Amino acid sequence: MAETLTAKPTASTVEKQAFRDAMAHLGSAVNIITTDGPGGRAGFTASAVCSVTDSPPTLLVCLNRSASVYPAFTENQVLCVNTLADCHESLSNLFGGKTPMEQRFDAAEWSSLSTGSPILSDALVSFDCKITQVTQIGTHDILFCEAVAITRNDERHGLVYFDRRYHPLMRQSAC
Ligand SMILES: NC(=O)C1=CN([C@@H]2O[C@H](COP(=O)(O)OP(=O)(O)OC[C@H]3O[C@@H](n4cnc5c(N)ncnc54)[C@H](O)[C@@H]3O)[C@@H](O)[C@H]2O)C=CC1
Numbered sequence: 001m002a003e004t005l006t007a008k009p010t011a012s013t014v015e016k017q018a019f020r021d022a023m024a025h026l027g028s029a030v031n032i033i034t035t036d037g038p039g040g041r042a043g044f045t046a047s048a049v050c051s052v053t054d055s056p057p058t059l060l061v062c063l064n065r066s067a068s069v070y071p072a073f074t075e076n077q078v079l080c081v082n083t084l085a086d087c088h089e090s091l092s093n094l095f096g097g098k099t100p101m102e103q104r105f106d107a108a109e110w111s112s113l114s115t116g117s118p119i120l121s122d123a124l125v126s127f128d129c130k131i132t133q134v135t136q137i138g139t140h141d142i143l144f145c146e147a148v149a150i151t152r153n154d155e156r157h158g159l160v161y162f163d164r165r166y167h168p169l170m171r172q173s174a175c
């Protein structure tokens with residue numbers, strides 16, 4: 001059962017744009033977060049994803065409550081974190097907003113594992129999760145997600161979002 005905590009807003013002296021300009025200096029993995037269930041199938045691109053603890057194996061995902069996908073995630077209480085490979089730049093942009101949901105999913109191959117959330121076939125790694133806790137901060141919900149199944153692709157190169165652009169991240173080849 002998910003629990004919702006609400007943090008008190010605090011006054012900040014840092015302007016929103018200055019914060020975003022600063023955040024653009026942090027490189028991050030790019031992920032497509034998917035869900036399916038009674039709330040319907042939905043997915044969005046997220047860079048705000050992080051490992052929390054390995055016991056129980058938990059990630060966090062930050063989701064803007066104004067996103068069109070928000071009600072589906074809230075109702076389904078399950079999701080999959082699909083971390084993108086170097087070939088997924090256009091897929092990332094499709095799931096990055098404004099495109100109708102069917103068109104987003106039509107652009108790739110999907111399967112399912114344990115929770116029924118869509119697993120991207122050629123993702124670098126997919127964490128199939130149940131949402132265990134939700135904390136509200138400002139415009140976003142932080143979804144704490146316990147992994148119940150994982151699939152990995154150990155051959156593909158990675159994708160990094162840095163300076164508002166995508167960059168391939170090459171694996172060290174064996175020497
Ligand atoms: N955490 C989030 O909600 C993120 C949202 N986005 C959204 O994707 C679109 C494209 O983003 P960019 O080209 O990187 O330009 P941008 O100038 O809007 O964002 C620069 C950086 O600021 C951070 N950021 C942006 N919007 C944020 C938000 N609402 N809350 C917290 N952090 C945020 C992210 O680290 C982002 O890479 C924008 O609409 C942006 O709002 C992008 C990255 C993270």
Ligand SMILES: Cc1cc2nc3c(=O)[nH]c(=O)nc-3n(C[C@H](O)[C@H](O)[C@H](O)COP(=O)(O)O)c2cc1C
Pocket residue numbers: 030043044045046047048049062063064066067068069092093095096097098099161
């Ligand atoms: C590279 C990139 C990273 C993003 N990261 C996040 C994120 O971590 N959290 C979030 O709520 N939205 C993030 N977004 C924006 C969502 O993908 C977008 O709001 C979502 O697809 C919903 O759009 P919609 O309301 O038009 O459906 C990101 C967008 C891009 C392009």
